[in-house]
Amino acid sequence: MVDIKEVDNARKKRILIVEDAPYMREMLLEMLKIAKDKYEVVGFATNGKEAVKRYKELKPDLVTMDLVMEEMDGIEAIRKIKKEDPNALILVITAMDTPDTRNMAMEAGADEYLWKPFTIHNLLDVLEAMFRKRQ
């Protein structure tokens, strides 16, 4: 069995936060700071178009992706990012929970789905599960 702590120490996971609401960006940043030995927020994007651009620049280990945004929505952004890098790890964080949008996000290539509202524990649990699965 892989020693997670050791792996985490080797390199922190670099995370790109895509979220149009400033208070949510801040909240996510604060939550990830709690686990700062594991995760590092490397950048933000406030819409889909920016997200694609920042992904290319930063090549993060994981993207948290809001769905409802201006300019380009999250679904389109996921599709573009996955096209650019099929190995991209994407966590959708949204208040939109219809079977349609969930299916669309999964088809576009999202790896996990976290509904708003959520607690810090919900977030950290899902991130840990995603990275564990990836290894």
Next chain:
Amino acid sequence: MRAITKRKLTEDALKESEEKYRSLVESTEDSIYLVDSNCTYLFINSKCASRLGLPIDQIIGRAYGEFHSLEEEQEFAEKVKEAFKTGKSLQYEHRSQRDGKYFLRTLSPVRVPGRRTIAVTVISKDITEFKRAEEELRVSVQQLRETKDYLDNIIRSSADAIVVVDMEGIVRDWNKGAGNYMDYTADEVIGTSNRKFFADPEEADRIMEIVLRDGELKNYRTTVLRKNRTPVYISMSAALLKDKNGVPIGTVRVSRDITKEVELEEKIKGERDNLNLIFESMADGVYIVSKDYEVEFMNKVLIDEFGDQVGGICYKVFHNREEPCPLCKTTEVMKGKTVRWEWHSPRKNRTYDLIERPLENIDGTVSKLTIFRDITERKRMEDELRETCKNLVELDNMKKNFLNTAYHELRSPLAPVVGYASLLSLSELTDKQRDHVHNIVKYARKLEEQINRMLELARVDSGEITMTLEDVSIPEIVNEMVKSFEPLLKEKEQAITTHVPEGIEVQGDKQKIITILTNLVSNAIKYTPKGGRVEITVEERGEDILVCVADTGIGIPGEHLPKIFERFYMVNTSLTRKPESLGLGLSIVKEYVKLHGGRVWATSAPGKGSKFCFTLPKKANK
């Protein structure tokens, strides 16, 4: 002298008489001869001599037998003997063996006054022609008789009525056929007037008039009456009977019962009339044209619009063209096809729905029947409807978008509330502060749940809910659910018991079945005081499974029972009691059970407990 003179006078007189006699016998065509009792010729006229082929003087004194066969001789001798014996004339027919001719021989005895017969005169008349004519006549008569019998038989056995009526209208003959359908016997009608047979007695006169004028009558239709006065339709043909001088003496009439044909014709005519009536009363235009584009029929609608153009050429009278219209379907229809098409008349700016089909005529030719319906209004309405429909779809989409947006907008603000509160709980806090933070999260979650339920019901209403069908194991669901309620049960010091047979499965939406059960069980726990019991039973009921959740709680008053599945219905509406729920949980239960094709109901004894039951079909309908 006187004596000599007298004798001389007598001789002269005799001579003269003999001369006269001789000239008489010589001038006749008959053979005349005189024989004695030995059949020896005493006298013979030249006619007879030429028949025997010798001069008179060479025959006189010779016997009859020398010139005839033995048979003829015997026959003749017998007759002569008879004449001698009786002294009376006799006649007999003789067939000459010489040439086969027939003769009527008259033998007359010659007697000297006061004495016996001395000779017999024979006058032999050639009756060959007469005999031939007679024979022919006999044969003719025989043939005529046979023909007559034959005709009589035909007449007697004919199904047609053959009736002979004289000039006074009296029935003179009546065959069995007439009796067949008129019910009279010949005896009843022969000798009576024919007027009584006709439904209109004047017909008798009219028929006679026509036959007298034309000499005949052909296929004349009229109505006659049976003996019981019921009508029979007949077709009559008649001929004039004349006597040998050409004077009319009556008519012979042959009539056929055509009741069935007439009834059929009437029926066909009735149907045709009905059809015409239908065509006439139709709001659609109906017309028929021949293969040569000649208008054969127009109904009232068309006549009102175009005038009566029957007999005209359709493209000329309807479309002012000199040749068939380019869109015309006549050629196709003539091939037996039924064509339906829509045509917009630029001239009238109206649209028509046309049905054109072949119509076979009695003579084998085909015409085209066209029914055209003005659908301008319908088209306009369809366009309007389409527009309305489009707007409705847009509206529906807007509604769905609204629902989704509402969902998103209501949940979004909860994210920082829950998120920041959870962050806060990680800080250094007093127990009381921790308690406060815990309450923030708890009630934010409650609010989230209410929002979810409201929007779920809105989706059910707008038909947006989709069912994901799979085989769902009921024991599995129940066990998992009981496990998830364990902390709450512990908190309320309640016991839960389950009676679920192994292996019960239904075809359904697993997530929705879980929601149904969870809502019922959480209600049961909520409304049951500490130390109470909750019981879940599952059993098979034919094609369904029956699930019941019973508790030992406060119960529901009877008058509220039928309404508890309504939205926002709360049993206790007084403000003094803090409502625990917005009352949407049971509405969702009801909608989800309905989506599965099942039923849900509740029974309760206030103060003792409630029991909620629902059924789910084992096999999904969809």
